[in-house]
Amino acid sequence: MPQIQRWYKGFSYRGNPQELVKQISEQxxxxxxxxxxxxxxxxxxxxxxxxxxxxxxxxSLQEGEIPTEVQSTLLQLSFFTSAIKGSPSLTYEQIKPMVGVAHDVYEYTNNIPYQPVQQLTCDNPFDLIESVSINNSLIDIDMSRRYEQLLYWLSALGSGTWESFKEACAALKIEEPRRILRRLRLLGYIEFSPDGYRWSIARIAIVKILSDSNLQEFILCGSRSINLLEKLTHQTTLELINQPRGEAPPCVRIQADNPSIISNLIEELSKEFSIINAGEVSKLLANILPELITWKQSLRNLQGIVPSLYEWELFDGNDFVSCALPRETGMYRMYNTKISDRPLHTLFYENGCWFQGDWYGLRFLALQHIGQQCIARYEVETKRLAIPVSQRLPEIYERALVLASGILPKYFNSWLLYENVERDVMLQICYKLHINCGGESTHV
Structure with missing residues (x-):
């Protein structure tokens, strides 16, 4: 399969950089x-x-070649009239010294300063799947291998600081380390300290998933090494499944005729590796995770913040808007513009408490607080669950969905699609997060 190349096209512009990001993202x-x-x-x-x-x-498949779809639409904007001459294509290393944070124009993440209101394109997202133009099947094999090398390196090291994680990503030319860290956590490979300063690789775990065949199916989580994969290959039927767009290490899926084979395998491997039979983690997580309010109270509460020393922006459900001192409950960005144009923290404020957590989780709290109805759609026949991109779940709840298959969600227009999610797991998650799942009753 041809490999997708990522490269950069440079332009100069005189105007409002914030408006530029907003309009390009919208287009x-x-x-x-x-x-x-x-x-x-x-x-x-x-x-x-x-x-x-x-x-x-x-x-694109060819570096320096701009796809026709981009030329005929996006490049017609006035922002693109002054291309940098003499450089048809640039690498990230060439532009790294002069650029700031990336503005992701596809995913909604902590780095996006502008979030256009996203309209859900269809009541039933599963009707879109066959005709949708976002091609999740394109795999960047080179990037997938780099992510796998990163996982090998992290596994060999065992633990380290956030700086060491960023350095490893840079050495492998992997951009956006915070986003990579989140994907690795969703997939059960790595854990991170609450203060964000240290990471540690998770213990090797054989995780059972739902199978449509007569065979038992499992995925491999935690630490990974070539030696471990070789031993698994000799003793089981092993398959490597690439993640959507190759944006994480391939999923290792294991098949066995009956559970006793896995029990014997773990007993044998435990002589050399620290390994556990983790069971059906997706179900276990869905059962033990608390309701949203209890989860909020478990978040780290930052102490000693003096609001008058900082500038603030409040999330209004679509975007962050400037505000005076925080008084109402909600999601805020905290700035010290004398030091940096980037926010120091993104926090959820309530009754004098400053809660720190994953960005999507804080946004989910904010959406619920302002009364926005959070929704989902579930297809019983295929066990697929769709969540709006603009309502992505708190990380620990999303992990329960991802570990149902070992595969990250695919993007279909304004929806995230999770595979192999059992109905009971869907009901538990929707009930605990107060999500309306179409015609499904989420009372449990």
Whole structure:
């Protein structure tokens, strides 16, 4: 299969950099260009009414070749009239010294300063799957191998600091380490300390998943090594399944005729590896996870914040807007513009408490607080669950969905699609997070 190349096209522009990011993001989403244009980087310190450079990340089979779909739509905007001459294509290493944080124009993450209101495209997202233009089947094999090398390195090291994690990503030319860290946590490979300073590799775990065949199926979580995979290959039927777009290490799926084979396998491997039979983790997590309010109270409460010393933005359900001192409950971004244009923290404020957690989790709390109905759609026949991109779940709840298959969700327009999710797991998650799942009753 041909390998997808990621490269950058540079432009100069005089105007409002914030408006540039907003309009380009809107166009990418409107024309479903996410598979060609995954992110945008703007020159550090870019200011309105002054000329600055920005760089469009392009993914194509041939470096320097802009897909026709991008040329006929996105590049018609006035922002793209002044391309950097003499450089048809640039690498991240070439532009790294002069650019700031990436603005992801496809996923909604902590790095996106502008979030256009996203309209759900269909009451039933499963009707979209066959015709949707975002191609989840394109796999960047080179990137997939780099993620696998990263997992091998992390497994060999065992634990380390956030700085060591970033350095490992940089050495393998893997961008956006925070996003990578989240994917590895969702897949059960790694854990991170509450203060965000240290990581540790998870113990090797054989996790049972639902199977449509007569065979028992399992996935491999935690630490990974070539030696371990070789031993598994000799003793079981093992399959490597690439993640959507190759954006994480391949999933290792194991098949066995009966559970006793796995029990014997673990007993044999335990002589050399620290390994456990973790059971049906998706079900276990769904059962033990608390309701949303209890989960919120378990979040780390930052102490000693003096609001008057900082500038603040409040999430209004679609975007962050400037505000005075925080008074009402909600999700806030906290700035010290004398130090940096980037937020120091993103926090959820309530009754004098400053809760720190994963960005999607804080946004989910904010959406529920302002009364936005959170929804999902479930297809019983295929056991697929769809969640709106704009309502992505708190990380620990999403992990229960991901570990039902060992595969990260696929993107279909405005929806995230999770595979192999048992109905009971769906009902538990929806009930605990107050999600309306179509015609399904979520009372448990």
């Amino acid at each position: 990418v989403q409107r024309h479903n260009l996410g598979k060609f244009v995954p992110l945008l980087r703007v020159e550090k310190g870019a200011k309105s009414r002054k000329q600055f450079y920005f760089f469009l990340a392009v993914e």
